Amino acid sequence: MRHFTRLAALAAFGAVLGTGTVAQELYAPNLAYRTGPFAATGIPLMNGQRDYMTMLNARDGGIGGVAINFEECETGYSTEKGVECYEKTKGQAIVTQPWSTGITLQVLPKSNVDQIPILAPGYGFSPMADGKVFQWAFNTPASYWDAASMMLEYIGEENLKGKKVAFLHLDHPFGKEPLPLMEKKAADIGFELLPIPVGLKEMQNQSAQWLQIRRERPDYVIMWGWGAMNAGAITEAVKTRFPMDKMIGVWWAGHDADLKIVGEDGKGYKSISFSYPVLDAPLMADIQKYVVDEGKTLSNEEEMQGVFYSRGLVISMILAEGIKVAQEHAGTAEISPSDLRWGLENLNITEARLAELGMTGMVPPFQTTCANHTGHSGGWMLEWDGEKFQKVSDLLQAEAEVIAPLEAQMAAEYAAANEPWPVSACN
Incomplete structure (x- = not known):
């Protein structure tokens, strides 16, 4: 048909x-x-x-x-x-x-x-x-696993080992998606991963989450945000004086309008991206x-x-x-x-x-x-310069040797959980 x-x-x-x-x-x-x-x-x-x-x-x-x-x-x-x-x-x-x-x-x-x-x-x-x-x-x-890999690559293993990384994420399938890769990399590199979920009703008022961030004093905040959550998080980061150059968002957390709310105060904030205007x-x-x-x-x-x-x-x-x-x-x-x-x-x-x-x-x-x-x-790291996002990296590539086995493992688990599930030989 x-x-x-x-x-x-x-x-x-x-x-x-x-x-x-x-x-x-x-x-x-x-x-x-x-x-x-x-x-x-x-x-x-x-x-x-x-x-x-x-x-x-x-x-x-x-x-x-x-x-x-x-x-x-x-x-x-x-x-x-x-x-x-x-x-x-x-x-x-x-x-x-x-x-x-x-x-x-x-x-x-x-x-x-x-x-x-x-x-x-x-x-x-x-x-x-x-x-x-x-x-x-x-x-x-x-x-999303590519994104998480590239973000960690940009920070660098030498800057992550022994450090604490807050994972500020929407409490939604979208926000939880990178966790398998993030948890594996935390174990491999040796950094503490601190997941901090943001409920749908908390997106515009994240005072509890940012109180936790102030208390925990992470070395980096990786933000897996979407919609109103992004503006709320960026505003709170500025208010609590978290160093913006230590905050990196997924590509859905790199929206110009969200950063324009804080303008110059947002300088240094970064977002991974597979596209660029x-x-x-x-x-x-x-x-x-x-x-x-x-x-x-x-x-x-x-x-x-x-x-x-x-x-x-x-x-x-x-x-x-x-x-x-x-x-x-x-x-x-x-x-x-x-x-x-x-x-x-x-x-x-x-x-x-x-x-x-x-x-x-x-x-x-x-x-x-x-x-x-x-x-x-692959993708580029973008940085907010106070007025717009600019490329601040060469093309970054995700770690295929880490991601491919994880993809195969979880794909196989999904197929097994949803039997009968057809699998192609891809000849």
Whole structure:
């Protein structure tokens, strides 16, 4: 069965094949969260994603000559609403984009039955990297374990040994996801890991957590924050005079708007990132011409200069490239979810391809395979200079020799706990 919207009843690639019929839309819904306590981070990401697809539709007539229907289904970051959105959209969708680790974990067991690719760029269950076990799930271009590894690498083992690291995290599947890797590295290196959870109702008032931090006096704070938690933590850090250069956030805790609240007082705060805004990139000129100038964006000039909007562009590029590769492989624009799975596990985003896309410097190169659904792109450390985030490192790479065995172990445990669970040979 081919998965198009109701408008797309005709055969694709008609113009190329000379049939005179052209498919009208590919349905690639986004499980967005523009409302609720995480809206501040969701909105710029969703705007970037939306603008990229809008640009492709306006400039190129879509992908392979077929327009992309990038309809949003609002979840408010609620797992329950996210599952409802998934069930509502899966009948015609070629992909699902859960936008929450909690939602991802709920739809993951359905993936082998529904056979719709789960695209969770930079989030979700880290063992999804194992494409043999998680045949329909992708956390391209980097996983949470990659992020934790790169953050620790940046600090350096010599600076961690014998030290205390507070792990300030949202008390949610997202916040707990890096713990297996963090606990292993704490044991290997010899530092004390102090998990400090932040409940959903405590995100804007973290006085208890920061009282604990003041009492424990950790050498570093690693923050796994999201939405309102980030602004709350950064404000408390400034208030309690915690050294900002000893505080590092995951890539979802590197939002310009959160740091602008404290401005100069936030100088030195860092965040790992698999993306970076390049404002003079050719892509940005095309976004301006085909989207902004035409009054089709929901964003604004200030937001479009930030890390999260740019990351939204990168994330939609990953999906668009997967669609393009799938179309070329299948010989038709009218791709199925199965075709898209093939496309997503055969991405080769080289420096040359990034240049063709007008995105040089916006994301590191990466490549996926049947067995590797993450790509492990690496990332950069960004630092707040009082006004904006700047790159302060060369490209960092996660420790594959540590992460790969952990991925295989936990993927196997997941499959065993969810038997019968098909495993691919990936020949």
